[in-house]
Amino acid sequence: MPLKSRHLLGLDGMGREDIQLIIDTAVSFREVLERPIKKVPPLQGKTIANMFFENSTRTRLSFELAERRLSADVLGFQATGSSVSKGETLKDTARNIEAMKVDMVVMRHSASGAPHYLASVIDANVINAGDGGHEHPTQALLDMYTIRERLGRLEGLHVCIVGDIAHSRVARSNIFGLKTMGAKVSVCGPATMIPREIEKMGVDVYHHIDDVLPSVNVLNVLRIQLERDAGRLFPSIREYHNYYGITRQRLDKAGRAITILHPGPINRDVEISADVADSEHSVILQQVLNGVAIRMAVLYLLSSRN
Amino acid sequence: MRKLKAQIIDEAGFERTITRLAHEILEKNKGAGNLVIVGIRTRGEFIARRITRKIEEVEGVTLPIGSLDITLYRDDLLGKLEQPQLKGTDIIFDLNDKDIILIDDVLYTGRTIRAALDELIDLGRPKSIQLAVLIDRGHRQLPIRADYVGKNVPTSSSESIRVHVKEVDGEDAVLLMHPELPN
Numbered sequence: 001m002p003l004k005s006r007h008l009l010g011l012d013g014m015g016r017e018d019i020q021l022i023i024d025t026a027v028s029f030r031e032v033l034e035r036p037i038k039k040v041p042p043l044q045g046k047t048i049a050n051m052f053f054e055n056s057t058r059t060r061l062s063f064e065l066a067e068r069r070l071s072a073d074v075l076g077f078q079a080t081g082s083s084v085s086k087g088e089t090l091k092d093t094a095r096n097i098e099a100m101k102v103d104m105v106v107m108r109h110s111a112s113g114a115p116h117y118l119a120s121v122i123d124a125n126v127i128n129a130g131d132g133g134h135e136h137p138t139q140a141l142l143d144m145y146t147i148r149e150r151l152g153r154l155e156g157l158h159v160c161i162v163g164d165i166a167h168s169r170v171a172r173s174n175i176f177g178l179k180t181m182g183a184k185v186s187v188c189g190p191a192t193m194i195p196r197e198i199e200k201m202g203v204d205v206y207h208h209i210d211d212v213l214p215s216v217n218v219l220n221v222l223r224i225q226l227e228r229d230a231g232r233l234f235p236s237i238r239e240y241h242n243y244y245g246i247t248r249q250r251l252d253k254a255g256r257a258i259t260i261l262h263p264g265p266i267n268r269d270v271e272i273s274a275d276v277a278d279s280e281h282s283v284i285l286q287q288v289l290n291g292v293a294i295r296m297a298v299l300y301l302l303s304s305r306n
Numbered sequence: 307m308r309k310l311k312a313q314i315i316d317e318a319g320f321e322r323t324i325t326r327l328a329h330e331i332l333e334k335n336k337g338a339g340n341l342v343i344v345g346i347r348t349r350g351e352f353i354a355r356r357i358t359r360k361i362e363e364v365e366g367v368t369l370p371i372g373s374l375d376i377t378l379y380r381d382d383l384l385g386k387l388e389q390p391q392l393k394g395t396d397i398i399f400d401l402n403d404k405d406i407i408l409i410d411d412v413l414y415t416g417r418t419i420r421a422a423l424d425e426l427i428d429l430g431r432p433k434s435i436q437l438a439v440l441i442d443r444g445h446r447q448l449p450i451r452a453d454y455v456g457k458n459v460p461t462s463s464s465e466s467i468r469v470h471v472k473e474v475d476g477e478d479a480v481l482l483m484h485p486e487l488p489n
Contacts, residue, residue: 002388002389021391024391024392025391025392027394028375028392028393028394028395029392031394031395031396032378032395035428035429036429036430037428037429039428040378040379040425040428041378041379041424042377042378042379042380042383042389044384045384046384300378300389300392301389303389304383304384304386304388304389
């Protein structure tokens with residue numbers, strides 16, 4: 001059964017079967033990543049352009065590795081120092097790249113909806129690698145894969161996303177995906193970081209982390225974006241850590257096995273204490289490995305749909 | 307719907323064929339000492355398990371057995387409208403310097419075997435790869451032949467062969483089917 005869309009723009013509206021298919025396919029690619037030769041040929045002859053209009057290291061590396069592991073030819077593109085800084089429009093940049101006979105485009109952009117626009121003007125398959133505060137579908141898919149791998153299921157689990165929900169595309173994609181898969185989702189953070197009316201997305205809101213810990217199976221801890229003037233949203237880093245930091249003490253008090261995810265890069269002793277990040281509760285490095293497998297699965301499944 | 311033309315192998319014949327293939331493999335390799343078994347998903351996997359069980363009975367040994375999903379190595383992926391679902395390769399032992407018995411249900415164009423050979427060689431450097439198939443129906447498109455053949459069945463390319471195994475289909479049998487009727 002194929003995916004319903006020829007692009008991956010977001011998890012909003014993506015059905016359960018499609019999410020399941022992507023995760024199941026990723027399991028097969030995880031096996032490839034354990035081989036002595038970690039490369040398979042299904043995308044031989046395909047050309048993929050990675051268009052990153054916004055800084056990214058790990059997502060870009062993860063996509064690039066996934067593409068190479070599938071034997072695709074890879075074009076790198078970064079906005080700084082390219083024609084974008086000379087004033088070229090997104091449409092013209094994309095058209096030019098497409099004129100080089102590119103089959104798929106992976107795009108990150110600071111504007112929400114940029115990949116949707118791109119998908120409407122070019123023929124290549126478009127994969128959203130993060131658009132503004134909107135969606136980051138492959139991150140949510142790898143999060144769900146990692147949770148399923150650790151706990152055996154998604155349905156019926158309580159997953160709480162902690163941190164700056166208002167500015168997080170990771171949170172939005174996770175909420176869409178997890179709800180579709182039958183998980184109970186809540187968010188936790190100071191009021192300045194929780195968007196108004198987020199309850200309409202079907203999530204519970206908590207302002208005290210100790211209230212949610214007794215019932216939660218999984219914590220997805222978001223990074224505090226210190227570089228984005230997070231200071232406006234809470235008085236001090238120390239205060240944020242005191243109220244929302246995931247510490248050993250808090251987990252011990254909750255007295256249950258809680259799986260901890262983090263999309264990285266982590267700020268040790270801000271949103272998560274260093275010992276918890278390195279503990280058996282944490283699946284942070286597993287997420288990195290699973291991210292390559294998920295991206296291979298998405299690329300493989302979309303590659304035929306032209 | 308294709309209609310049945312003939313039953314080529316029945317349940318008893320199936321068992322005898324497996325037994326003979328197991329003995330031929332042992333004879334040619336002078337025992338099971340260096341053998342590993344790899345079945346091609348999906349039907350080849352079950353044939354492989356049967357042959358392995360037979361070899362283990364005869365020799366009193368346990369053999370490493372794995373299964374191969376050749377989908378990622380197919381040569382027709384680019385033309386496809388939808389990607390075939392992956393079932394995963396499951397080979398958890400070392401292939402280096404082993405004699406691999408590669409097993410599939412039907413040998414036809416040879417393209418599946420080409421893909422399997424490429425994948426195996428990416429997984430290690432075996433001493434040899436030998437091919438065992440339940441049915442060889444001819445019509446090769448690549449220079450590939452089997453080392454062990456359960457039964458040669460001359461067919462026309464419009465006919466098809468169905469291999470049924472108890473684990474999936476509830477019976478052991480090989481069926482020759484008529485060409486598909488135009489609607």
